[in-house]
Amino acid sequence: MKRPLTAILADDHAIIREGLKLLISVMENVSVIAEAADGEALLGHVRGTRADLLILDLGMPGVAGIQFISDIRALAPRLKILVLTANIEPRTVRAALEAGASAYLTKDGDPEELGAAIEAVKNGGTYLAQTVRFAISEPARNSRPPAAQDMLSPIPLTRREHQILALVAQGMTARDIAERLGISPLTARKHRENLMRKLNLHSAAELTAYAVRLGLPAG
Amino acid sequence: MKRPLTAILADDHAIIREGLKLLISVMENVSVIAEAADGEALLGHVRGTRADLLILDLGMPGVAGIQFISDIRALAPRLKILVLTANIEPRTVRAALEAGASAYLTKDGDPEELGAAIEAVKNGGTYLAQTVRFAISEPARNSRPPAAQDMLSPIPLTRREHQILALVAQGMTARDIAERLGISPLTARKHRENLMRKLNLHSAAELTAYAVRLGLPAG
DNA sequence: GAAGACATACGGCAGATGCCGTATTTGAAC
DNA sequence: GTTCAAATACGGCATCTGCCGTATGTCTTC
Numbered sequence: 359m360k361r362p363l364t365a366i367l368a369d370d371h372a373i374i375r376e377g378l379k380l381l382i383s384v385m386e387n388v389s390v391i392a393e394a395a396d397g398e399a400l401l402g403h404v405r406g407t408r409a410d411l412l413i414l415d416l417g418m419p420g421v422a423g424i425q426f427i428s429d430i431r432a433l434a435p436r437l438k439i440l441v442l443t444a445n446i447e448p449r450t451v452r453a454a455l456e457a458g459a460s461a462y463l464t465k466d467g468d469p470e471e472l473g474a475a476i477e478a479v480k481n482g483g484t485y486l487a488q489t490v491r492f493a494i495s496e497p498a499r500n501s502r503p504p505a506a507q508d509m510l511s512p513i514p515l516t517r518r519e520h521q522i523l524a525l526v527a528q529g530m531t532a533r534d535i536a537e538r539l540g541i542s543p544l545t546a547r548k549h550r551e552n553l554m555r556k557l558n559l560h561s562a563a564e565l566t567a568y569a570v571r572l573g574l575p576a577g
Numbered sequence: 578m579k580r581p582l583t584a585i586l587a588d589d590h591a592i593i594r595e596g597l598k599l600l601i602s603v604m605e606n607v608s609v610i611a612e613a614a615d616g617e618a619l620l621g622h623v624r625g626t627r628a629d630l631l632i633l634d635l636g637m638p639g640v641a642g643i644q645f646i647s648d649i650r651a652l653a654p655r656l657k658i659l660v661l662t663a664n665i666e667p668r669t670v671r672a673a674l675e676a677g678a679s680a681y682l683t684k685d686g687d688p689e690e691l692g693a694a695i696e697a698v699k700n701g702g703t704y705l706a707q708t709v710r711f712a713i714s715e716p717a718r719n720s721r722p723p724a725a726q727d728m729l730s731p732i733p734l735t736r737r738e739h740q741i742l743a744l745v746a747q748g749m750t751a752r753d754i755a756e757r758l759g760i761s762p763l764t765a766r767k768h769r770e771n772l773m774r775k776l777n778l779h780s781a782a783e784l785t786a787y788a789v790r791l792g793l794p795a796g
Numbered sequence: 797g798a799a800g801a802c803a804t805a806c807g808g809c810a811g812a813t814g815c816c817g818t819a820t821t822t823g824a825a826c
Numbered sequence: 827g828t829t830c831a832a833a834t835a836c837g838g839c840a841t842c843t844g845c846c847g848t849a850t851g852t853c854t855t856c
Contacts, residue, residue: 377596
């Protein structure tokens, strides 16, 4: 039998994490050598271990979306990243892969997929969950590699847009944001509109729900 | 060895469910005899089996919150219900216990708590996760304590309001909610207004951010 | 059967939002 | 130096929202 693969498991819910650990141990020849409940702990493990795999819940607090994947790739290029999330948005899927994820799994997917994904990435391949496979049919329009300096969300947003999104996550209206940033309410509104267009969202409620789920901090 | 306890496992995420199943099997002398991904399937299992335990994710689609617990209690009074959710709202905890749940566990809790909870309810007791223990000042066995002395004063929401709040967490507007529930948009709007008044929130964004942070499921 | 809570439904009004534009300035990239 | 993206700012218009009312029917509780 070959050397078992080593994995870091990152999920903010301890019970879920424990269950996943068992699931991985049983299904595959994989040994979980570290666990993280937040982004900071995860980065510590990435620096401090030589794991083969990272199973990463994108919904973790302190894990501000896709940018984290780029950061981790920069820290440990050899580490294969398996994203496990409830998010099935095509843009998120594409962004995760472009940022360097080796697999994208959804929590409502078949558990067998976890094994298939580990098998695939072990051999240098990639794996996409059945539920998001449709996401890559749409070609990425530009091949600009992600700069990963201040990206905070799956879709390339400008620095200002990230800032607005964070304030939206705190439940602020356009007027609140304008006051906070010292800009015109109309400008704040425009930024919101640009955000919604980029993210394919169509109401304040959707935008706020999206922002909160990114793990942005509460007010 | 005594006869193993039998359990129904209800969670909408297949991978999470699988992990939980393993976790339960390993930690306790419990055998999962049925699984459900939605409320309808769950009711079928409740009717069709004689399980001892139900481990129930309150965030499941088609599981209209606390009401479901009462319904299941009515169908199978002998079935012990362990609520497992990300929701740590005090009033939800209380409502779940009053509706007949035997344990209330949070997903970010210590996995050991799952074992402790099973042990507790097996012997006819109740178990509350550490993270929500503050929600209850008195044992849940007796009737409601006077609300006047309640320092935390959890705001009581009606069943319908909980339902609306869950839909708000999905980024739905009043019109969306009205369509979903088959009621007038004006009524949906009124429910939203009542919610905001009770929760002291003052915009759609705030209400949505609140709802999402409660751990209510994404659309 | 009286009282109260709940869910239903409607309307006015001011303000915010979603969507469509246009336009200027700045700084980086080429 | 030109080009381009980003950030700034404004306006119109339809819709939605927040807040203030009123009202009816049901159901539980006393």
